[in-house]
Amino acid sequence: MTSPGAAATDAFGRRFRYLRLSVTEVCNFRCTYCLPNGYAKSGAMDFLSEQEIGRLVRAFAGLGITKVRLTGGEPTVRKDIGELIACVARQPGIGKVALTTNGWNLARHIDNWVAAGLTHLNVSMDALDRETFSRITGHDRLEDVLAGLERARALPLKALKVNAVLLRDGLDDGFSAWTGFVKDRPIAVRFIELMRTGDNKAFFEQQHVSGEVLRTWLQERGWTPSERGADDGPATEFSHPGHAGRIGLIAPYAAGFCDGCNRLRVTARGQLRLCLFGQGGRDLRRLLVDDAQIGELQDCVVDALTFKPAAHALHAGDPGDMTNLAQVGG
Numbered sequence: 114m115t116s117p118g119a120a121a122t123d124a125f126g127r128r129f130r131y132l133r134l135s136v137t138e139v140c141n142f143r144c145t146y147c148l149p150n151g152y153a154k155s156g157a158m159d160f161l162s163e164q165e166i167g168r169l170v171r172a173f174a175g176l177g178i179t180k181v182r183l184t185g186g187e188p189t190v191r192k193d194i195g196e197l198i199a200c201v202a203r204q205p206g207i208g209k210v211a212l213t214t215n216g217w218n219l220a221r222h223i224d225n226w227v228a229a230g231l232t233h234l235n236v237s238m239d240a241l242d243r244e245t246f247s248r249i250t251g252h253d254r255l256e257d258v259l260a261g262l263e264r265a266r267a268l269p270l271k272a273l274k275v276n277a278v279l280l281r282d283g284l285d286d287g288f289s290a291w292t293g294f295v296k297d298r299p300i301a302v303r304f305i306e307l308m309r310t311g312d313n314k315a316f317f318e319q320q321h322v323s324g325e326v327l328r329t330w331l332q333e334r335g336w337t338p339s340e341r342g343a344d345d346g347p348a349t350e351f352s353h354p355g356h357a358g359r360i361g362l363i364a365p366y367a368a369g370f371c372d373g374c375n376r377l378r379v380t381a382r383g384q385l386r387l388c389l390f391g392q393g394g395r396d397l398r399r400l401l402v403d404d405a406q407i408g409e410l411q412d413c414v415v416d417a418l419t420f421k422p423a424a425h426a427l428h429a430g431d432p433g434d435m436t437n438l439a440q441v442g443g
C-alpha cells in the first residue's frame with residue numbers, strides 16, 4: 114500500500130491520481146465513430162454495483178487517487194447514477210468527482226447530481242447544428258443537450274467542459290461556429306482527435322483529421338496556447354482576448370502524448386485497464402466481495418502498474434483489443 118498522500122507510480126515514474134471508472138457499457142446514442150449500430154447487449158448486464166464501486170474507490174483512494182470520473186457507455190442511463198455520484202463523493206480522499214455524458218438527460222438531473230457531490234462535468238457534443246448533430250449521434254437531441262449545458266453553467270461546478278470529436282463531417286465551415294459558441298460562454302470546448310478502434314477502421318480512414326488542422330486554424334486567427342498546470346489533462350487549450358471560453362485539442366497521435374499519462378481505468382465489469390488501447394486487464398471484481406480484501410486489491414493494482422506500457426501503439430494501427438470506447442469506458 115502507498116503511504117498517505119503519495120501517489121502510485123509505474124515503471125516510468127508516472128504518478129496516478131486519476132481513475133476513470135466505467136459504470137455501464139450501455140448507451141442510448143449511436144455515434145458514428147463509436148457505436149454506429151447502437152449498443153448490442155453482450156453477456157450479462159451485471160455491471161459494478163454501488164457497494165462494489167464504494168469499495169473500489171476506497172481502495173484506489175488509499176493508493177493516492179484523488180479524482181474519479183464516471184463514464185461508460187452512457188453513465189446516465191443507470192437509474193442509480195445520482196447514488197453512484199454520492200457514493201464516490203463520500204469516499205475519504207476523493208476531492209474531485211467528474212462525469213462524462215452525452216447530455217441527453219442533463220437538464221432534468223444536473224441539479225441533483227451537483228447536490229450529490231459532482232464537481233466536474235464533461236458534456237460530449239459533436240456539432241452545433243441540429244442536422245449534423247443528429248447525423249453523428251443518431252438522435253435529434255441537440256436542444257436537450259444545449260439546455261442541459263445552460264443549466265449546468267448556473268451551478269457551482271469546478272469545471273464544465275464540452276468534448277467534440279474532430280471529424281471531417283461538419284467541418285466544411287471550419288471552426289467558426291465553435292469560436293462563436295465560446296465568445297461569451299466561459300467554457301472549454303475540447304476537440305478529441307478521432308481514435309482508431311477495432312470497430313471503426315474504414316470510418317477512421319474516411320473521417321480522421323489531424324489535430325494540426327485545428328491548431329493551424331486557431332493560430333492563424335490569433336488564438337494562443339495557454340500555460341499548462343502540472344495536473345492538467347492531455348489537452349492543449351487555446352485562448353483569445355475576444356473570447357470568454359477556450360478551445361482545446363486532445364491529440365492522442367501527437368509525439369509524447371502518453372508521457373504524462375496520469376490515469377487508470379476500470380471497466381464496468383471491474384477489470385483494471387492500464388491503457389485504453391492495451392490488451393486485456395486484471396480482474397478486480399473478485400476482490401470487491403468484502404471490505405477485508407481492500408489491501409489485496411491495492412497490492413494487485415500496484416503490481417499491475419509495473420506492467421503499464423510506455424505508450425499506446427495507435428501509430429502502428431494497433432488499437433489493442435479495444436473494439437469501441439463504450440466497451441472500455443472512454
Ligand code: SAM
Binds near residue numbers: 443
Ligand atoms: N457516452 C458518454 C459520452 O459520449 O460522453 C461517455 C462515454 S464516451 C465513450 C467518452 C468520450 O469518448 C466521448 O466524448 C466520445 O465522443 C469519445 N469517443 C468515443 N469514441 C471515440 C473515438 N473513436 N475517438 C475519439 N473519441 C471518441
Ligand code: SF4
Binds near residue numbers: 142144186215
Ligand atoms: Fe454512446 Fe458516448 Fe459512444 Fe456516443 S460516444 S455512442 S454517446 S458511448
